[in-house]
Amino acid sequence: MRVANEKQNLSRSLSARHVSMIAIGGTIGTGLFLGSGESIHQAGPFILVIYLITGAFIFLMMRALGELLLSDTNSIIFVDFIKKYLGRRTGFIMGWTYWLGWLIIAMSELIAVGTYMQFWFPNIPIWIWEIIFLGMLYLINIVAVSAFGETEFWFALIKIIAIIAIIVTAIVMVCLQTKTSRGTVQIANLWRFGFSSGKHQEIIASFQMAFFSFLGVEFVGVSAAETKDPLKNIPHSINSVITRILIFYIGALAAIMIIQPWMDYSAGKSPFVQVFAGIGIKAAAGIINFVVLTAAASSLNSSLFTTGRMLFSLAPSRSYFAHLNQHQIPMRAITLSTILVVFVVLVNFLFPENAFKMITSVASAAFLIIYIFLMLAHIFYRRSTDFLQGAQRFPLPGAPYTDYLTIIFMLLILLILLVMPTTTVTTLITLGWFLIIYLISYRVVPRKL
Template sequence: MAEKKSLSRSLSARHVSMIAIGGTIGTGLFLGSGESIHKAGPFILVIYLITGFFVFLMMRALGELLLSDTDTIIFVDFIKKYLGERTGFIMGWTYWLGWLVIAMSELTAVGTYMQFWFPHVPAWIWELLFLGLLYLINIVAVSAFGETEFWFALIKIIAILAIIATAVIMLLFHVHTSQGAVRLSNLWRFGVSSGNNWQIIAAFQMAFFSFLGVEFVGVSAAETKDPLTNIPHSINSVIMRILIFYIGALMAIMVIQPWTDYNAGKSPFVQVFAGIGIKAAAGIINFVVLTAAASSLNSSLFTTGRMLFSLSKPKSYFAQLNKQAIPMRSITLSTCIVALVVFINYLFPEGAFKLITSVASAAFLIIYMFLMITHIKYRQSIDYQQSKQLFKLPGAPYTDYLTIIFMAIIFLILLFNPETTITTIITIVWFVIISLLSYSQVKS
């Protein structure tokens, strides 16, 4: 094992582009959008536009930080640099823990999805099989991880483009389905929202969580062949991906089938395929969401390995790379912790596990706010004054403050929404505990 030096730079431009796409398309769109449509109606398109705008500003701030020092291993290191060691400690370990929990939930989802085709095979067999396979991919070579994510993302893209193309064709030929005529007026002829103000407000949190993990392109920045070119391209294209893969996809399914006909408890993509007579709809979507879960799990192993490597003290056991410049020891420990979910699923009910996942989501919201605060501090530093790079957050620091305010509002929605109040309080308790722990672990 090599000492803590430089990570491998083996990700190509197409790898980084697909990683960025993979970070913005997940099970939140394929499965969670049904509830969003049910609560907000076509107004969900406006909600996604507003939320996507602030997510894009966050990504531009992240991109400016990453390109200010391309040797920095991970974006949390910028938090440590500009907000202090303790803040970096708190955000770093929270980020690592958050991705571990996400990995556990996605691994559980993989087992559930595989039982759709193999109901008599225990879920834990599929969980261990997928985890073992993705672990091997992550420790063999960074390029192997990038290639896997490329194909995972491609499957999701094809699924979304297929539904958009289907909607366009059905509109042009005035096709009728079991739910009536396919028409653009389906977007508004039954109203543009549910009329329930609180449900519309709550839809903002669901839209935001659909973008959870979009910052993953920043985690992969340290291993990009040409970060000065690839990172700006990937971040700038985020807004176009939001327009196509979120706005385009949701508009397509609401054009084909009136939004009032969607069941909140089921995937709207399954429902729209079934509505146009494709009997294999459930199997098709199950394959796509399986891919989305495996993609998220793959990204989680990549991220948690790099985070543990970054958080470890120099020359410590987990602060070393193998001959391929991969933090294999950190990935191995993270994978072993994720594997514990196989046993956790036997001991705890599903509801309790969803509670833990919600805590991770609230924690990410705080991390994103501190990322924006870090960018403000960077703009006030000598580093910014000496910087000559042109990739900057437009309108800063005002756009920084607006983004922080927007995220704080979503956090308050979480806090006062009865469904998420407990998880938000647990998140606050976690930050209090880790803050107290930082005093004994980090030198002043």
């Protein structure tokens, strides 16, 4: 059994097109296709401004991540940089939190999968579909890295085609001044019923779901260890994030609110399905439901990939989980992560109405803190000899001021999660996790190298 050097031998089987689609897949998921229904319901068209603001800071975070990744392309995961510049204890805490965060995201995607399948099979329990999809994606992840990359490529392609089709449909309907039971399709639908809901508390709360929609965008950093040409592929993928935000988030949400007035969307269902069902095109609603199903499966696929790599990286060198199979895949780590994701079935059973919101708020709080420490790692990197003596291949514009602004923005969202009644308890639970893992770190992490 090969153990000694396995952590440096992950398979580099992802091509440029795989990495590009993985980056896109990381920015288009359940947060957009399902969670945006609640955001539209809470904020109205003002949600476009919220997504634009949140997306701008996410892009700055990604540029900071890109600079770190290209400063040392041998690092397996971006948490390695947190460990390097903020200390081993901090790296331990953030590493295990990142692993837990992706487990929670996987749970939210499983809930979404079951919800979407009930569109066609309302009488079949959600948990059956959760087990089926989880099993299929687990098998894909343990066969070969290229199998994962190819699956994610096609999942992402379906999402892209669907969103572009929705935007084109809106443009055509506006040009033809199409009339529906909801009225004439026109750009003025964005403001003629009010540009916002007028409910200030709900508008502020919408920042949480907007932030959740972008979770996973840093996934390109996890895949950096397994790309063939990181010096070329990583900058290209990160720089294209801003384009994806404008097209896939702002463009898609604007399109569905132009076709159908924003007040007609309910919080518990995908607005992308509702928009076609609302104007009487049932067949199109079924097609879009298939698309949002693949979006959830895509994010679940990415979650299994990430949690497996994280557990493999975090495990001690000669432990059971620090082992690669014959395909250079951390199969044992992926298996444990998959087993833990199954617990979402219990959460869904105990809290059938609020399971999705509970899980997304926990994930948002965890990732907010992770991203804050990522920005802190970038600040300390800029002060280190690695930066002063390095090639400085992909610098963050405006650093360190953009670092500080991004940290402040994320702290504000964390404060929103703490003060909003619907997310206070779950946020406190997340903070409790940090206290527990911090105390554990004193027994696990050596004080000296």
